[in-house]
Amino acid sequence: MTMEIIHVDNKSEIPLCGVDFIGLVDRSTNIIELKPITLCNLKCKYCFVNGGDYDTNFIVEPDYLVEKVREIVEIKGNYNIEIHIAPYGEILLYPDLEKLIKSLWTIKGVDVISMQSNGLLLTEDIIKKMDAVNLTRINISLNTLNQELAEYLCDCKNYNIKKLLESIQLLLKFKINVLIAPVWFPGENDKDIENIIKYVVDLRNKGYSNKEIQIGIQKYLIYRTGRKLKKIRPKSWKYFYKQLTELEKKYKIKLKLGPKDFNIHKREKKKNTLNLKKNDLIKIKIVSKGRWKRECIGIINKKIGIKILLKKPFLFSEELIGKEINAKVIKANYKDNILTAYSYLI
Secondary structure (H helix, E strand, O other): OOOOEEEOOOOOOOOOEEOOOOOOEOEEOOOOEEEEOOOOOOOOOOOOOOOOOOOOOEEEOOOHHHHHHHHHHHHOOOOEEEEEEEEOHHHHHHHOHHHHHHHHHHHEEEEEEEEEEOOOOOHHHHHHHHOOOOEEEEEOOOOOHHHHHHHHOOOOOOOOOHHHHHHHHHHHHHEEEEEEEEEEOOOOOOOHHHHHHHHHHHHHHOOOOOOOEEEEOOEEEOOOOOOOOOOOOOOHHHHHHHHHHHHHHHOOOOOOOOOOHHHHOOOOOOOOOOOOOOOOEEEEEEEEEEEOOOOOEOOOOOEEEEEEEOOOOOOOOOOOOOOOOEEEEEEOOOOOEEEEEEEEEO
């Protein structure tokens, strides 16, 4: 079966704002989040976006991304900007990663470039390349130091913990900061979370600073459209933070991280004058298929896109491209400029 990949550039008509799985996300802070690719090398059992299993994948051309980032930075102000590359997939599969990072550094005011990865594709050569383009930090999703459990959680028989830990050591050697970001699955990896904390503490005892090696434990959340671990139920936020407090005391390490730990602060964002609300009925022009057979991308204007979910029995067909359809807004989140609608008539 041949995998279909759509390459998104400034001639594609696909906007980079409005759609959750590609482009840019602006949450009214000094951080601009980039989503350049949807391809993934894993199909983790807990993935909240069902990564690695899409019918159609997307790769956004770096020049198109940088052009839009430059525009948004001008609005936010050319100082203390962090670009965080966080795709609905694995960033090390992005073919133009070096070019993208190099180009982002040419934007005045960009002080930090970070990215998140499962880390399995890291090699010495890739790490040297990331060092050469001055990557600031890599967030690695490592949920356990146990080989068998890692294979289970990520549904990957060749998950190599030993190699991943060697890669982390090499990143630190090359002065690329590392944040280990495990998801805590209550009752599944409780001891593993403590083992990861001890691993980080040990690295700090060997001389690495709390900036060079960090740990950011994530609460397990279930999303309607994502994968779910069997028999694992999320705990309340109150319980989660209570557990972190206890572990902080036990290991004498800060685990409850907040915006100040990453210099995140509020900033101006691009104004959206659409004023769409949930349940609004709108006309949308279709410009592309989406990741799934019942998903497509529409545009409201040249700069704002919207994800459209096609109700049964409708499926996407190429005949829809260029057509206007009626749709009902089901999500209009102006906090992060993400829009979603259902088609109700074609």
